[in-house]
Amino acid sequence: MFNKLKEKLGSFKQSIGKTIDEKAVELKEPVEEIVEIEPAEKPVSTPEVSENVSSFEDQLDKTEASPSLKQKIGFAQKAKALVFEREVILDGSDIEDSLWELEMALLESDIAINVAEAIVESVKEELVGSRKKLGKNTGELVENALRSAIYKVMSANVFDLDDYIRDAEKPVHIVFIGINGTGKTTTISKMAKRLKDMKYSVVIAAGDTFRAGAIDQIAIHAERIGVKLIKHQEGGDPAAVVYDAVQHAKAHNVDVVLSDTAGRMHTNVNLMAQLEKVCRVSSPDLIIFVDEAVAGNDAVERAQQFNTAVPIHGSILTKTDADSKGGAAISIAYITGKPILFLGMGQGYDDLKKFDPEWFVDQLFE
Ligand SMILES: Nc1nc2c(ncn2[C@@H]2O[C@H](COP(=O)(O)OP(=O)(O)OP(=O)(O)O)[C@@H](O)[C@H]2O)c(=O)[nH]1
DSSP states (O other), rough: HHHHHHHHHHHHHHHHHHHHHHOOOEEOEEEEEEEOOOTTTTTTTSSSTTTBOOOHHHHHHHHTTOOOHHHTTTOSSEEHHHHHHHEEOOOOOHHHHHHHHHHHHHHHHOOOOHHHHHHHHHHHHBBSSSEEEEEOOOOHHHHHHHHHHHHHHTTTTOOOOOHHHHHHHHHHHEEOOTTTTTTTTHHHHHHHHHHHTTTTEEEEEEEOOOOOOOOHHHHHHHHHHHTTEEEETTTHHHHHHHHHHHHHHTTTOEEEEEOOOOOOOOOOOHHHHHHHHHHHHHHHHHEEEEEEGTTTTHHHHHHHHHHHHOSSSEEEEGGGGGGOOOHHHHHHHHHSOEEEEEEEEESSSTTTTEOHHHHHHHHTTT
16 A cells, blocks of 8 residues: 555655755764663673764763673663764755655655645754754654654544444434445445444435446345345436435434435536435435545545535545555545545455544555
Protein backbone atom coordinates (compact mmCIF):
# COMPACT_ATOMS: atom_id res chain seq x y z
CA MET A 1 0.00 0.00 0.00
CA PHE A 2 1.22 3.52 -0.92
CA ASN A 3 4.65 2.20 -1.94
CA LYS A 4 5.43 4.95 -4.44
CA LEU A 5 4.52 7.68 -1.99
CA LYS A 6 6.63 6.03 0.72
CA GLU A 7 9.61 6.01 -1.63
CA LYS A 8 9.15 9.68 -2.44
CA LEU A 9 8.86 10.70 1.19
CA GLY A 10 11.96 8.62 1.89
CA SER A 11 14.01 10.48 -0.76
CA PHE A 12 12.81 13.83 0.59
CA LYS A 13 13.95 12.82 4.05
CA GLN A 14 17.35 11.91 2.66
CA SER A 15 17.82 15.03 0.57
CA ILE A 16 16.78 17.48 3.25
CA GLY A 17 18.60 15.45 5.89
CA LYS A 18 21.84 15.98 3.97
CA THR A 19 21.33 19.76 4.00
CA ILE A 20 20.59 19.72 7.71
CA ASP A 21 23.67 17.61 8.46
CA GLU A 22 25.83 20.07 6.49
CA LYS A 23 24.49 23.06 8.41
CA ALA A 24 24.39 21.46 11.82
CA VAL A 25 26.95 22.53 14.37
CA GLU A 26 28.18 20.51 17.28
CA LEU A 27 27.44 22.05 20.63
CA LYS A 28 30.51 22.92 22.66
CA GLU A 29 29.20 21.60 25.95
CA PRO A 30 28.45 17.88 25.96
CA VAL A 31 25.30 16.73 27.71
CA GLU A 32 24.91 13.67 29.88
CA GLU A 33 22.89 10.90 28.32
CA ILE A 34 22.02 7.32 29.14
CA VAL A 35 23.57 5.03 26.51
CA GLU A 36 23.04 1.36 25.84
CA ILE A 37 26.04 -0.83 26.54
CA GLU A 38 26.39 -4.32 25.11
CA PRO A 39 26.39 -6.68 28.07
CA ALA A 40 28.92 -9.40 28.85
CA GLU A 41 32.23 -9.89 27.03
CA LYS A 42 32.52 -6.57 25.19
CA PRO A 43 35.80 -4.97 26.22
CA VAL A 44 35.26 -1.90 28.32
CA SER A 45 37.67 0.11 26.21
CA THR A 46 35.63 -0.16 22.99
CA PRO A 47 31.96 0.26 23.81
CA GLU A 48 29.60 0.64 20.85
CA VAL A 49 28.02 4.01 21.34
CA SER A 50 26.71 6.59 18.94
CA GLU A 51 28.92 8.46 16.51
CA ASN A 52 28.35 11.60 18.50
CA VAL A 53 29.67 10.11 21.66
CA SER A 54 33.33 10.65 22.13
CA SER A 55 35.38 7.73 23.41
CA PHE A 56 33.52 6.28 26.31
CA GLU A 57 36.69 5.86 28.33
CA ASP A 58 37.47 9.55 27.78
CA GLN A 59 34.07 10.57 28.94
CA LEU A 60 34.17 8.45 31.98
CA ASP A 61 37.45 10.10 32.79
CA LYS A 62 36.06 13.57 32.02
CA THR A 63 33.01 13.08 34.22
CA GLU A 64 35.15 11.58 36.89
CA ALA A 65 32.96 8.55 36.77
CA SER A 66 33.44 6.37 39.73
CA PRO A 67 35.60 3.27 39.34
CA SER A 68 32.53 1.26 40.22
CA LEU A 69 30.78 2.55 37.09
CA LYS A 70 33.76 1.42 35.00
CA GLN A 71 33.66 -1.96 36.63
CA LYS A 72 29.94 -2.31 36.12
CA ILE A 73 30.10 -1.70 32.39
CA GLY A 74 31.07 -5.26 31.67
CA PHE A 75 27.66 -6.49 32.74
CA ALA A 76 25.42 -3.39 32.86
CA GLN A 77 22.87 -2.68 30.14
CA LYS A 78 22.96 1.08 30.41
CA ALA A 79 25.40 3.73 31.56
CA LYS A 80 25.79 7.48 31.52
CA ALA A 81 27.91 9.07 28.84
CA LEU A 82 28.61 12.53 27.57
CA VAL A 83 27.10 13.18 24.18
CA PHE A 84 27.96 16.06 21.94
CA GLU A 85 24.57 17.17 20.60
CA ARG A 86 24.20 19.13 17.43
CA GLU A 87 21.86 21.97 16.61
CA VAL A 88 20.75 23.67 13.47
CA ILE A 89 18.95 26.82 12.45
CA LEU A 90 17.60 26.63 8.93
CA ASP A 91 16.47 29.52 6.81
CA GLY A 92 14.05 29.23 3.92
CA SER A 93 16.75 29.32 1.26
CA ASP A 94 18.53 26.28 2.79
CA ILE A 95 15.61 24.00 2.09
CA GLU A 96 13.93 25.74 -0.83
CA ASP A 97 15.12 23.14 -3.35
CA SER A 98 14.16 20.22 -1.15
CA LEU A 99 10.71 21.70 -0.51
CA TRP A 100 10.24 22.14 -4.24
CA GLU A 101 11.16 18.49 -4.72
CA LEU A 102 8.68 17.57 -1.99
CA GLU A 103 5.89 19.51 -3.68
CA MET A 104 6.63 17.81 -7.01
CA ALA A 105 6.68 14.41 -5.31
CA LEU A 106 3.32 15.08 -3.68
CA LEU A 107 1.79 16.21 -6.96
CA GLU A 108 3.17 13.13 -8.73
CA SER A 109 1.46 11.11 -6.02
CA ASP A 110 -1.87 12.60 -7.11
CA ILE A 111 -2.20 14.81 -4.08
CA ALA A 112 -4.37 17.82 -4.93
CA ILE A 113 -2.37 21.00 -5.51
CA ASN A 114 -3.68 23.01 -2.58
CA VAL A 115 -3.21 20.02 -0.28
CA ALA A 116 0.39 19.62 -1.51
CA GLU A 117 0.95 23.33 -0.87
CA ALA A 118 -0.53 23.07 2.62
CA ILE A 119 1.76 20.13 3.44
CA VAL A 120 4.85 21.90 2.12
CA GLU A 121 3.98 25.08 4.01
CA SER A 122 3.52 23.17 7.24
CA VAL A 123 6.83 21.29 6.82
CA LYS A 124 8.55 24.61 6.14
CA GLU A 125 7.02 26.24 9.22
CA GLU A 126 8.13 23.30 11.30
CA LEU A 127 11.73 23.29 10.08
CA VAL A 128 12.63 26.89 9.30
CA GLY A 129 13.61 29.62 11.73
CA SER A 130 13.78 28.16 15.16
CA ARG A 131 16.81 26.48 16.70
CA LYS A 132 16.49 22.71 16.48
CA LYS A 133 18.42 20.27 18.58
CA LEU A 134 19.53 17.23 16.62
CA GLY A 135 20.12 13.78 17.96
CA LYS A 136 22.26 11.42 15.95
CA ASN A 137 19.33 10.84 13.60
CA THR A 138 18.53 13.90 11.48
CA GLY A 139 15.79 11.94 9.70
CA GLU A 140 13.68 11.98 12.84
CA LEU A 141 13.37 15.75 12.75
CA VAL A 142 12.25 15.68 9.11
CA GLU A 143 9.95 12.71 9.59
CA ASN A 144 8.18 14.39 12.49
CA ALA A 145 7.63 17.52 10.40
CA LEU A 146 6.19 15.43 7.55
CA ARG A 147 4.05 13.35 9.86
CA SER A 148 2.44 16.32 11.51
CA ALA A 149 1.90 18.10 8.15
CA ILE A 150 0.14 15.08 6.62
CA TYR A 151 -1.82 14.38 9.79
CA LYS A 152 -3.09 17.96 9.84
CA VAL A 153 -4.55 17.83 6.32
CA MET A 154 -6.11 14.41 6.88
CA SER A 155 -7.79 14.91 10.19
CA ALA A 156 -10.33 17.56 9.15
CA ASN A 157 -13.63 17.18 11.02
CA VAL A 158 -12.98 13.63 12.16
CA PHE A 159 -16.30 11.90 12.79
CA ASP A 160 -16.89 8.53 14.43
CA LEU A 161 -19.64 6.61 12.66
CA ASP A 162 -19.82 3.98 15.40
CA ASP A 163 -20.47 6.60 18.06
CA TYR A 164 -23.02 8.25 15.82
CA ILE A 165 -24.96 5.03 15.25
CA ARG A 166 -24.81 4.10 18.91
CA ASP A 167 -26.24 7.44 20.03
CA ALA A 168 -28.69 8.25 17.23
CA GLU A 169 -32.40 7.63 17.18
CA LYS A 170 -33.12 4.43 15.24
CA PRO A 171 -33.42 3.60 12.45
CA VAL A 172 -30.29 5.34 11.25
CA HIS A 173 -30.56 5.73 7.50
CA ILE A 174 -27.37 5.91 5.43
CA VAL A 175 -27.33 6.46 1.65
CA PHE A 176 -24.24 5.54 -0.38
CA ILE A 177 -23.50 7.51 -3.53
CA GLY A 178 -20.77 7.65 -6.18
CA ILE A 179 -19.95 6.78 -9.77
CA ASN A 180 -20.14 3.31 -11.36
CA GLY A 181 -17.95 0.43 -10.36
CA THR A 182 -16.06 2.07 -7.52
CA GLY A 183 -17.24 -0.42 -4.92
CA LYS A 184 -20.50 0.94 -3.44
CA THR A 185 -22.31 -2.39 -3.39
CA THR A 186 -19.31 -4.20 -1.95
CA THR A 187 -18.85 -1.48 0.67
CA ILE A 188 -22.51 -1.61 1.70
CA SER A 189 -22.16 -5.38 2.10
CA LYS A 190 -19.00 -4.96 4.20
CA MET A 191 -20.74 -2.33 6.30
CA ALA A 192 -23.82 -4.53 6.78
CA LYS A 193 -21.59 -7.39 7.96
CA ARG A 194 -19.67 -5.08 10.29
CA LEU A 195 -22.85 -3.66 11.84
CA LYS A 196 -24.36 -7.13 12.17
CA ASP A 197 -21.20 -8.27 13.96
CA MET A 198 -21.74 -5.31 16.29
CA LYS A 199 -25.22 -6.72 17.04
CA TYR A 200 -27.21 -4.12 15.14
CA SER A 201 -30.14 -5.18 12.97
CA VAL A 202 -29.69 -4.04 9.38
CA VAL A 203 -31.79 -3.76 6.26
CA ILE A 204 -30.42 -2.98 2.80
CA ALA A 205 -32.36 -1.01 0.18
CA ALA A 206 -31.63 -2.13 -3.39
CA GLY A 207 -31.73 1.43 -4.67
CA ASP A 208 -29.75 0.71 -7.84
CA THR A 209 -32.73 -0.07 -10.06
CA PHE A 210 -30.87 1.26 -13.10
CA ARG A 211 -28.05 -1.19 -13.85
CA ALA A 212 -29.07 -4.60 -15.12
CA GLY A 213 -28.09 -7.23 -12.58
CA ALA A 214 -27.48 -4.76 -9.74
CA ILE A 215 -30.48 -5.99 -7.70
CA ASP A 216 -29.40 -9.63 -8.08
CA GLN A 217 -25.83 -8.72 -7.11
CA ILE A 218 -26.83 -7.04 -3.87
CA ALA A 219 -29.40 -9.78 -3.17
CA ILE A 220 -26.58 -12.35 -3.21
CA HIS A 221 -24.55 -10.30 -0.74
CA ALA A 222 -27.56 -9.74 1.55
CA GLU A 223 -28.29 -13.45 1.60
CA ARG A 224 -24.66 -14.38 2.34
CA ILE A 225 -24.44 -11.88 5.18
CA GLY A 226 -27.91 -12.73 6.44
CA VAL A 227 -29.60 -9.32 6.30
CA LYS A 228 -32.96 -8.39 4.80
CA LEU A 229 -33.10 -6.72 1.40
CA ILE A 230 -35.92 -4.45 0.27
CA LYS A 231 -36.17 -4.44 -3.52
CA HIS A 232 -38.47 -3.46 -6.38
CA GLN A 233 -38.36 -4.28 -10.07
CA GLU A 234 -35.43 -3.27 -12.24
CA GLY A 235 -36.20 0.16 -13.76
CA GLY A 236 -38.40 1.11 -10.79
CA ASP A 237 -38.22 4.38 -8.84
CA PRO A 238 -35.20 4.21 -6.50
CA ALA A 239 -36.75 6.81 -4.19
CA ALA A 240 -39.70 4.45 -3.65
CA VAL A 241 -37.40 1.50 -2.77
CA VAL A 242 -35.48 3.56 -0.26
CA TYR A 243 -38.71 4.93 1.23
CA ASP A 244 -40.07 1.38 1.64
CA ALA A 245 -36.85 0.23 3.32
CA VAL A 246 -37.08 3.02 5.88
CA GLN A 247 -40.78 2.25 6.54
CA HIS A 248 -39.89 -1.42 6.96
CA ALA A 249 -37.13 -0.52 9.43
CA LYS A 250 -39.50 1.69 11.44
CA ALA A 251 -42.18 -1.00 11.54
CA HIS A 252 -39.75 -3.74 12.60
CA ASN A 253 -37.44 -1.78 14.91
CA VAL A 254 -34.46 -2.24 12.62
CA ASP A 255 -31.43 -0.24 13.74
CA VAL A 256 -29.79 0.72 10.45
CA VAL A 257 -30.91 1.11 6.82
CA LEU A 258 -28.14 1.02 4.20
CA SER A 259 -29.34 2.32 0.84
CA ASP A 260 -27.54 1.49 -2.38
CA THR A 261 -27.92 3.90 -5.31
CA ALA A 262 -27.05 3.51 -8.97
CA GLY A 263 -23.57 4.62 -9.92
CA ARG A 264 -23.74 7.82 -11.93
CA MET A 265 -21.37 10.33 -13.40
CA HIS A 266 -21.43 13.59 -11.53
CA THR A 267 -21.77 15.25 -14.95
CA ASN A 268 -25.07 13.50 -15.76
CA VAL A 269 -27.63 16.16 -14.89
CA ASN A 270 -30.71 13.88 -14.97
CA LEU A 271 -29.17 11.19 -12.81
CA MET A 272 -27.86 13.74 -10.32
CA ALA A 273 -31.39 15.23 -10.13
CA GLN A 274 -32.71 11.73 -9.44
CA LEU A 275 -30.16 11.31 -6.64
CA GLU A 276 -31.29 14.59 -5.10
CA LYS A 277 -34.85 13.25 -5.20
CA VAL A 278 -33.85 9.99 -3.48
CA CYS A 279 -32.22 12.01 -0.71
CA ARG A 280 -35.09 14.49 -0.44
CA VAL A 281 -37.80 11.83 -0.21
CA SER A 282 -36.06 9.65 2.33
CA SER A 283 -34.18 12.39 4.22
CA PRO A 284 -31.25 10.16 5.25
CA ASP A 285 -29.30 10.78 8.42
CA LEU A 286 -26.02 10.38 6.57
CA ILE A 287 -24.90 10.46 2.95
CA ILE A 288 -21.60 8.74 2.26
CA PHE A 289 -19.60 9.21 -0.90
CA VAL A 290 -17.78 6.10 -2.12
CA ASP A 291 -14.92 6.20 -4.59
CA GLU A 292 -11.79 4.24 -5.33
CA ALA A 293 -8.47 5.42 -3.93
CA VAL A 294 -6.74 4.38 -7.14
CA ALA A 295 -8.60 7.14 -9.02
CA GLY A 296 -6.44 9.74 -7.26
CA ASN A 297 -7.33 13.32 -8.11
CA ASP A 298 -10.37 12.23 -10.12
CA ALA A 299 -11.92 10.73 -7.00
CA VAL A 300 -11.32 13.97 -5.10
CA GLU A 301 -12.88 16.06 -7.86
CA ARG A 302 -15.90 13.77 -8.00
CA ALA A 303 -16.30 13.99 -4.23
CA GLN A 304 -16.41 17.76 -4.53
CA GLN A 305 -19.04 17.67 -7.28
CA PHE A 306 -21.25 15.14 -5.49
CA ASN A 307 -20.92 17.17 -2.31
CA THR A 308 -22.22 20.22 -4.15
CA ALA A 309 -25.27 18.35 -5.49
CA VAL A 310 -26.03 16.35 -2.33
CA PRO A 311 -24.06 17.43 0.73
CA ILE A 312 -22.11 14.44 2.00
CA HIS A 313 -21.14 13.64 5.58
CA GLY A 314 -17.99 11.72 4.73
CA SER A 315 -16.23 9.47 2.26
CA ILE A 316 -15.18 5.87 1.98
CA LEU A 317 -12.22 5.11 -0.24
CA THR A 318 -12.13 1.60 -1.68
CA LYS A 319 -9.31 -0.39 -3.28
CA THR A 320 -6.61 1.14 -1.07
CA ASP A 321 -4.99 -2.30 -1.21
CA ALA A 322 -4.16 -1.55 -4.85
CA ASP A 323 -3.21 2.09 -4.38
CA SER A 324 0.48 2.95 -4.51
CA LYS A 325 0.10 6.74 -4.51
CA GLY A 326 -2.16 7.60 -1.58
CA GLY A 327 -3.12 10.94 -3.15
CA ALA A 328 -6.89 10.63 -2.88
CA ALA A 329 -6.69 9.42 0.71
CA ILE A 330 -4.53 12.38 1.68
CA SER A 331 -6.53 15.00 -0.22
CA ILE A 332 -10.20 14.09 0.03
CA ALA A 333 -10.96 15.22 3.60
CA TYR A 334 -9.13 18.53 3.16
CA ILE A 335 -10.82 19.32 -0.15
CA THR A 336 -14.38 18.33 0.80
CA GLY A 337 -14.10 19.37 4.45
CA LYS A 338 -15.71 16.00 5.27
CA PRO A 339 -13.79 13.15 6.86
CA ILE A 340 -12.81 9.78 5.47
CA LEU A 341 -14.84 7.26 7.45
CA PHE A 342 -13.53 3.91 6.22
CA LEU A 343 -11.06 2.42 3.80
CA GLY A 344 -11.83 -0.59 1.61
CA MET A 345 -8.77 -2.79 1.72
CA GLY A 346 -9.76 -5.85 -0.28
CA GLN A 347 -12.66 -7.81 -1.66
CA GLY A 348 -13.60 -9.78 1.44
CA TYR A 349 -16.46 -8.72 3.74
CA ASP A 350 -14.04 -7.99 6.55
CA ASP A 351 -11.71 -5.85 4.44
CA LEU A 352 -13.14 -2.58 5.72
CA LYS A 353 -10.92 -0.52 7.98
CA LYS A 354 -12.26 2.24 10.17
CA PHE A 355 -10.24 5.28 9.21
CA ASP A 356 -7.72 6.60 11.65
CA PRO A 357 -5.40 9.39 10.42
CA GLU A 358 -2.71 8.41 12.89
CA TRP A 359 -2.68 4.83 11.62
CA PHE A 360 -2.58 6.12 8.05
CA VAL A 361 0.43 8.34 8.70
CA ASP A 362 2.19 5.42 10.41
CA GLN A 363 1.74 3.36 7.22
CA LEU A 364 3.66 5.98 5.26
CA PHE A 365 6.72 5.74 7.48
CA GLU A 366 6.77 2.10 8.53
N1 LIG B 1 -9.22 -4.83 -4.40
C1 LIG B 1 -10.38 -4.32 -4.01
N2 LIG B 1 -11.46 -4.45 -4.79
C2 LIG B 1 -12.64 -3.92 -4.36
C3 LIG B 1 -12.74 -3.21 -3.15
N3 LIG B 1 -14.03 -2.79 -3.03
C4 LIG B 1 -14.69 -3.23 -4.12
N4 LIG B 1 -13.87 -3.91 -4.94
C5 LIG B 1 -14.18 -4.55 -6.23
O1 LIG B 1 -14.60 -3.55 -7.16
C6 LIG B 1 -15.52 -4.10 -8.09
C7 LIG B 1 -16.74 -3.19 -8.20
O2 LIG B 1 -17.42 -3.20 -6.98
P1 LIG B 1 -18.98 -2.93 -6.82
O3 LIG B 1 -19.29 -3.01 -5.39
O4 LIG B 1 -19.76 -3.79 -7.73
O5 LIG B 1 -19.05 -1.46 -7.35
P2 LIG B 1 -20.33 -0.47 -7.46
O6 LIG B 1 -19.85 0.88 -7.13
O7 LIG B 1 -21.47 -0.99 -6.67
O8 LIG B 1 -20.65 -0.56 -8.99
P3 LIG B 1 -22.00 -0.05 -9.76
O9 LIG B 1 -23.09 -0.94 -9.26
O10 LIG B 1 -21.66 -0.23 -11.18
O11 LIG B 1 -22.19 1.34 -9.39
C8 LIG B 1 -15.86 -5.49 -7.58
O12 LIG B 1 -15.11 -6.42 -8.32
C9 LIG B 1 -15.38 -5.48 -6.14
O13 LIG B 1 -15.00 -6.75 -5.66
C10 LIG B 1 -11.54 -3.06 -2.35
O14 LIG B 1 -11.50 -2.43 -1.29
N5 LIG B 1 -10.39 -3.63 -2.83
